[in-house]
Amino acid sequence: MSLLEVRDLDAGYGDLQILTDVDLDVDDEEYVTIVGPNGAGKSTVMKSVFGLTTHMGGTVTFDGEDISGTKPEDVIHKGLGYVPQNENVFAELSVEENLEMGAYILDEVPQDALGTVYDRFPILEERKEQRAGTMSGGQRQMLAMGRALMLDPELLLLDEPSAGLAPDLVDEMFDKIDEINGTGTAILMVEQNAKEALRRCDRGYVLSNGQNRYEDEGTVLLNDEEVRREFLGG
Template identity: 70%
Template sequence: MSDRTPLLELASLDAGYGDLQILTDVDLRVDDGEYVTIVGPNGAGKSTAMKSVFGLTTYMDGTIAFRGDPIHDAESSEIIDHGITYVPQSGNIFTSLTVRENLEMGVFTEDEFPQETLEMVFDYFPILEERQQQRAGTMSGGQRQMLAMGAALMSDPDLLLLDEPSAGLAPDLVDDLFDRIDEINDGGTAVLMVEQNAKEALRRCDRGYVLVNGENAYDGPGRELLDNQEVRQRFLGG
């Protein structure tokens, strides 16, 4: 484990929604350029942990820090300015806008349009360049997910948060999507992902966390968790 200040660190985090506490004493870290996955059973608090990073839950106790600076009291707009973007599981594109307009919305607060970043996004997702004038609502599920990730990358974030990116996709599209996420991470963007396809996510990531009932259960290198017999039997179907 690195002794350097983590890019992102959750320490003893308690969080939930209103008076309902979901997370209890959760610890998690992501280092610069790292690819980290959160897995666990339904209702384990995976998405709550991710939403907490982006200021979308009720903070109760503990710390969320980005590059050592506490952000648990920050608004989502401020968190974006820190260098974090978030792709929710659903409702993550503007269906009435074109592909190009969706990408432009990813940087609507910036004074100058980042043409170089747009080219980077097109390198990751060539279909977006081909379909720039297509209405986003007419795209397939896989294409919409690529557009949502492309828009999130337009601000060139240090950390990309992905909530269940493969949900609802046909099996033949899932590997392709994971390949694109690998490429984004290889390009230097740290990734924190919540994913239902736990085996594939752990196979590809640097490190993983298993949450159960809103608490840390296991953590370690993705491959080690994948090979852990207890983790496999309890959470990965053997």
């Protein structure tokens, strides 16, 4: 049984259905990406796992427990972390306060986890007193990841981690994700930068119009004629 199992998921916003019969698995310590054109419903899959959409059918199972329809503030207790694409830091709070909020559900701020995050992203320790809203896009993205890692989740959801980053930072960001995955955290990632994402991941899904289209090892998808022509621009 996989760590995360999505079966026949129908979901959307209010009356608007976006996803139809989506199936998706993430195994322990696996690195999975979802690619596809704009409006394919990639982000909606992530939001649905975290209870931020209207659940219309199907199941989301995590670690053997059905979590479909669980409220967002309860999902984090199950061992999942989520970095949304936009507005993913508390702009008014300092860097350190953002990280403290990441561990809000614990009684005390876990100093070892805080140390691990600072080791992984040294810039955050240098700037821990700075207001998050005044940092650059790349630094904010690191802070958002750091915040989600404070509880050492079994599965980390990353929505477009490279969006809006300067080209030289994109590689650094993907390296960080490899490192996080290397220490045993499973990753489910949505990426615009589909080629790089598929090159790095274990397995990939191609989504279009809210439905599964292809699923295979990342490098296989990358070399598939149809996938290349339809979704990767040749």
